[in-house]
Amino acid sequence: MFNFFKKAKSNTTSLFTPEKKGARPVFHDLRVLDIIRETSDCVSVAFEVPENLAADYQFIPGQYLTLETKINGEAVRRSYSLCSSPFDGELRVAIKEVEGGRFSTWANNELSAGDTMRVMTPDGNFTAVINPEASNNYVGFAAGSGITPVFSILKSVLENEPNSTFTLFYGNKTAGSVVFKEQIEALKNRYMNRLEVHHVLSREDQGTDYLKGRIDQDKCKTFAERFFDIKEVNGYFLCGPEAMINSVSEELKSMGVSKDLIHYELFTSPAQSIAGKTKVGKESTKKIDSQVTVILDGDETHFGLDSDGDCILDAALDAGADVPYACKGAVCCTCRAKVLEGEVEMEMNYALEDDEVEDGYVLTCQCHPRSEKVVISYDD
Numbered sequence: 001m002f003n004f005f006k007k008a009k010s011n012t013t014s015l016f017t018p019e020k021k022g023a024r025p026v027f028h029d030l031r032v033l034d035i036i037r038e039t040s041d042c043v044s045v046a047f048e049v050p051e052n053l054a055a056d057y058q059f060i061p062g063q064y065l066t067l068e069t070k071i072n073g074e075a076v077r078r079s080y081s082l083c084s085s086p087f088d089g090e091l092r093v094a095i096k097e098v099e100g101g102r103f104s105t106w107a108n109n110e111l112s113a114g115d116t117m118r119v120m121t122p123d124g125n126f127t128a129v130i131n132p133e134a135s136n137n138y139v140g141f142a143a144g145s146g147i148t149p150v151f152s153i154l155k156s157v158l159e160n161e162p163n164s165t166f167t168l169f170y171g172n173k174t175a176g177s178v179v180f181k182e183q184i185e186a187l188k189n190r191y192m193n194r195l196e197v198h199h200v201l202s203r204e205d206q207g208t209d210y211l212k213g214r215i216d217q218d219k220c221k222t223f224a225e226r227f228f229d230i231k232e233v234n235g236y237f238l239c240g241p242e243a244m245i246n247s248v249s250e251e252l253k254s255m256g257v258s259k260d261l262i263h264y265e266l267f268t269s270p271a272q273s274i275a276g277k278t279k280v281g282k283e284s285t286k287k288i289d290s291q292v293t294v295i296l297d298g299d300e301t302h303f304g305l306d307s308d309g310d311c312i313l314d315a316a317l318d319a320g321a322d323v324p325y326a327c328k329g330a331v332c333c334t335c336r337a338k339v340l341e342g343e344v345e346m347e348m349n350y351a352l353e354d355d356e357v358e359d360g361y362v363l364t365c366q367c368h369p370r371s372e373k374v375v376i377s378y379d380d
């Protein structure tokens with residue numbers, strides 16, 4: 001499972017409709033077209049998209065889908081990155097089975113082609129702008145199933161930016177646990193002058209110290225000395241565990257890389273700050289009884305909520321509003337909404353850009369009221 005991202009802004013021209021990104025995601029029932037066993041503990045799942053929904057499921061490289069199914073009568077919702085390129089003509093995600101993971105275990109062992117699942121329209125900010133006229137050099141750092149969105153970006157760059165290059169550093173336990181191994185090798189053979197791949201294995205010796213172990217700060221420094229020139233890289237894409245994201249990001253910045261060039265996505269909700277903890281509105285220790293109004297598709301839902309109670313998202317769900325959400329961990333933008341009136345405090349933010357916060361946007365899974373009246377809209 002992926003609980004996503006932070007992305008720096010770009011001023012280059014995209015092949016994709018700008019209005020698509022930022023549209024509020026909604027669920028549709030989609031049929032599973034096929035399932036491919038990628039490794040012993042990972043499957044990729046493709047969905048059939050009806051013609052009348054084709055526009056809704058257009059996506060940007062690096063985005064994700066939120067899936068929902070019922071397991072033992074309970075609705076379970078998880079988000080997984082798209083591994084297909086928008087130019088592949090398919091909608092496919094990779095799901096790696098994790099110990100104790102209800103959804104991933106079910107998907108790897110019980111999900112079948114022909115089944116129907118609730119699938120939210122694509123979302124996410126860990127994306128690449130694809131411009132056929134660009135001549136860029138990209139570097140990717142991925143670990144385990146963190147390859148999924150990076151693979152989508154990598155394929156899109158190679159297939160649609162003929163003058164650009166991509167260098168990938170990919171960490172796994174063993175060669176047998178490499179997701180998309182054959183596909184990556186095929187891309188290397190097809191784009192041998194534009195794609196460079198270095199596998200880093202923690203439990204196998206490849207005869208070279210810098211390719212043994214985990215991707216960390218020291219390895220990042222070694223890779224920069226041997227395989228790429230930071231002055232010539234136009235963007236870095238990092239996806240994997242928090243420790244890898246932290247160490248690689250810090251090393252890149254220490255070498256002089258602008259943080260605007262470093263794009264990352266996390267496996268899970270972070271234990272420590274990467275994007276930084278953000279407070280919105282005034283911080284107060286005084287308990288406030290607030291009347292909250294949530295606007296969704298033009299309909300208003302009203303409920304009372306005190307400042308020490310549930311977050312606004314959970315309170316809205318309890319009040320019967322079908323508000324959108326995915327991770328509930330401050331690292332996806334699915335529950336993004338705009339404060340129209342009143343003040344709130346947002347406990348954490350690992351997804352919204354600074355200008356979005358300044359414009360009044362919040363992650364409702366992290367919001368608590370800080371005024372007697374609060375009005376929040378998911379429609380803005």
